[in-house]
Amino acid sequence: MQRIMLHLDRCNGCLTCTLACAAAHSKSGHIIGAMMEGVQSRIHIQSVKGKAVPVLCRHCEEPACVDACMAGAMQKNPVTGIVTNDGNEQSCVGCWMCIMACPYGVIVQSKDGTVAVKCDGCKDREIPACVEACHTRALEYMDVDEFAAVKRQETAYQLAKPAV
């Protein structure tokens, strides 16, 4: 199962992912157009004492937002695993239950305040726009187990360093 995975140490806060996200969700499809349309980013870069920290939807296996959605608009796609309130049978009514339920704070109001907006995993793209745009490879779209394998190898390397 592929997910957007994060190497926190690699993020240098350039915010390109936020621009790419906005572009991918704009009418024009490009960055300047998205800025003129005022499209918001669905990936959020927080700052902790100046250190950039990307915070993005994890598309949880048991999504609190889906449980909380009384309109039934927020759904987890059983095939792709993507959690979204967009393009489903029921429409978002803007009750903000999902915003209150999400433990990560990654669901926000649309600019006109009518619906909830969140990462939709870039349904129509092979690789999410934010990952594609990331220059430092802080964001990677990869198999979750493969990510763990890479991490494990890094850890092994650190552990072995004094010995080899």
Next chain:
Amino acid sequence: MSNCKSCSAAPTCISAHASINQMHDRTQSLGIDTCFDRYEAQQPQCGFGMQGVCCQLCSHGPCRITPKAPVAICGATADTIVARNLVRLATHGTSAYTHHLEELAKTIKATAQGKTPFSIGDVHKLKEIAGIVGLDINKPVNELAEQLADVILAELRKGADEPLALVNIFAPKTRLEAWNKLGVVPGGVLSEVRDALTKSMSNINTDPIDLLLTVVRLSIAAGYMGLVATITMQDILLGTPSLTTSEADLGVIDPDTVNIVAHGHVPLVATAVLMVAESEEMQALAKQAGAKGIKVYGSMCTGQELMQRSATSGKGFAGQLGNWLTQEFMIATGAVDLVMMDMNCSIPGMKTVADRFHTKLVAVDRILRMAGVTDHVDYQPEQVAEQAKELIRMAVDAYKNRGKDILIPTNKSGAVAGFSVETILGALGGSLDPLLDAIKKGAIKGIVAVVGCTNNRNGHDTKGLTIMKELIKQDVLVINAGCMSSAAQIEGLMLPAAAEEAGEGLKAVCKALGIPPVLNFGSCVDIGRIGVAVTVIANALGVDPSDLPVAASAPEYLEQKAVVDGVFAVAFGLLTHIGPVPPVTGGPLVTKVLTEDIESLLGGRVLVEEDPVKAAQAMVAHIDAKRAKLGI
């Protein structure tokens, strides 16, 4: 940031000054955003920009050097981009200095022709410098002054292939040798600026080493023309600073007077305003408006210029309000009626605060403009007497609109001002020997110039003050110029009593001479005055500046003039600590050259250390090493 009062760093994480912390609370409660708030809003800041590896020169770009794109579209490496960006920063700084110098040269010419309210303030220095540049010093003073101004203007404008006379005249011979070897002795400054800007266009000069040499060349041009020539011409016009006392911090603001702030770097309009403020005509205007009188305060370097001459041409100066980060907060007191903005460092944020109160912002230099500011009294030497009156009338009108919402912090401190080679020699009875003896014996371990801007990246003035206090504790005499002067003044480090905070050796010297452990050399162009002092010491000891137990620190550097100042200090042979890491770290070669290799070529190098205590320790270690090498 306002919610973090429980942390141990809370008293200083906004500002090292109680007055500014108090005013920041006020601006926050009034809903006014200031630099500190906007800084938070800008977080996180882009790592590519911080590392200097972003190039926006051509329309293929912007390009950034990243793990997946190690070269730009044109093929430029990180080092090329970083070095080229550095050239552009240095060009900006050098260019700005030439504006200041040109304004002075023009003013001296107009003064010599009797067209300004000024008169030649230091005839002795005029004759000394005129003699050195080869003029006939028996000519009448005004004629000589005009000729010297013409020499300086010609130096500014001559070709890049004609070496600057002032470099040959003033630089220590050992420095000249080093610079000639590298081919970095500059020609006319405006030509150097043209060449540097041309080189830094896309695809003209893409060799990082040659670009770095261009930065060095620019910095020497800026050092001898922008700094040394500017302070010399300023001394000739307004008088060489003399030892005097003044006050600093927002507590100097008088709620009962018409309050004018001179803000910026070029003290010409401000001096003219001071000259006329006490006149009956202007006083009557103020009194008719219900004020007790008129006061002229200083902000940033214009204030420092007035303060160090407050016994002579700056007479009547009412005190220094603060430095770069103070500008919004002085207006937020509600008791500033008019700000005269000359040349650089007037931030748009000032207008936001001014709009909340009654404060009138006026541009007093033709090159300064700010969105929303419609009052321009562009300095003209021939008209400045009338312009000064016009500015006071505007201030009185603004005073009439002053509201009741006024909060002036009570904090203020005294400060001794006016140190220079001349005043030090005067205080020591005409010889440097007592100072040199103190250095040789180790009572004074060495000297560090803590200079340049202020920056809120680590708390306003927090880092600079930590370094100063750490250095004096270790018997290192500190010299200030620029925004760092305000920092030390406000915290009382420029009072003789501050000797108590110094180590035993330095304390004894300060007490014997009645001087503070932190000497106030004035504004940021007065870094030139420090250069002159180091030259005098090096010549007296018969060594190169790089052999001296001396270092420089710009712990909170901010803008482009500081970039050339920093490189000039390196070119001058000094270990130069630079506070916020400059945007060069993305270029491995450039970083290595500036922090290591350059030492073998120029004697100085850049020291990058974010921790202020460690930075001070590194500078003390450098001083100890130089002492050992000198055998003292």
